[in-house]
Amino acid sequence: MLADEMTSDLRAVRAAALSEAAASGRPVTKALVSKDVRFGSLTALVGGAVDTAGVDGVDPDLRVRPFFAHGGTISIREFVVGALNNEMGMQAVDPELYAAAHSGTRITTPAGMVLDGSLDKVEGPLAADAAADPDGDGVTNEVPTSLVDYLEFYLLNYFKPATCEQNHETARGRRILQQIGCTVCHRANLPVARDRRVADVETVYDPAQGTTTARCARLS
Structure with a gap:
């Protein structure tokens, strides 16, 4: 987002x-x-x-890519489809994502992400449809579109990284990050104008219990 x-x-x-x-x-x-x-x-x-010679920190197309250290992927959905294939050897079926990648169409995913193949390089699935068998293992429709929908929605609403106990050591770490210039780009907090999640799950440190606890707030 x-x-x-x-x-x-x-x-x-x-x-x-x-x-x-x-x-x-x-x-x-x-x-x-x-x-x-x-x-x-x-x-x-x-x-x-x-x-675009003066552009810094983003590609000349001005697309901010949040996934992977090198910034190679735009959306959660592309990340899911790519991970299923690269890490599990399972080819997902997603006809709309395939069309955006190969035909330059504009789609809105079930989680509300707009992908426009005419503006950006979209990473599509290997399988063009449920009958395709791109790895030739004799199995088709290995990951149906419905599961891709579920995984995209699940990861979008996944809880944020925990904030554990804050003390003089964590404060010192923040000061060092500021001193060496990391926080110029790596900001602790950035505002989101339109939150597409249905809930905000936050894990924070509870000093009374000496451990972290989860808090969930429903978003409108």
Whole structure:
């Protein structure tokens, strides 16, 4: 959710720069900022091209990819389909995701994520449909679309990382992260404008019990 909103912010800056360049007849340079995180700058040229030499921390297409260390995947659904194949050798069936990846269509997943193959490189499943057997093992429909739906929804609503006991050592760690510049990009908290989850499950430290406990809040 967060990465998708940041992508929209950055692409809105690009669109505004292109519009201003077309109206003024001269190049327009704008800073790329979303949720107070800076991604360098870009320059919109009069002819409609964009100079992305100044873009920093994100690919020139301005898509923030939250999965994997190198930022290679856009959505939970793509992550699920890829993990099932790469780690378990099971090919999921997801015709809509396949169409977005191979035909450039625009889809909205059951969990509310919009994927547009005409704007982004979408990672699709190997199986085109339930009858396909891409690994040739004689088994088709190894992971039906309904299970992909379930896994996407489950991971979207999965509880956040726990916050354990906070003491002088954890405070020292935060200070070091700030001092060496990590928190310029790695922010402790960033706002989400539209939360697609149905509940917020948080695990926090309970000093009375000396352990962590879970709290669940239903989201509207």
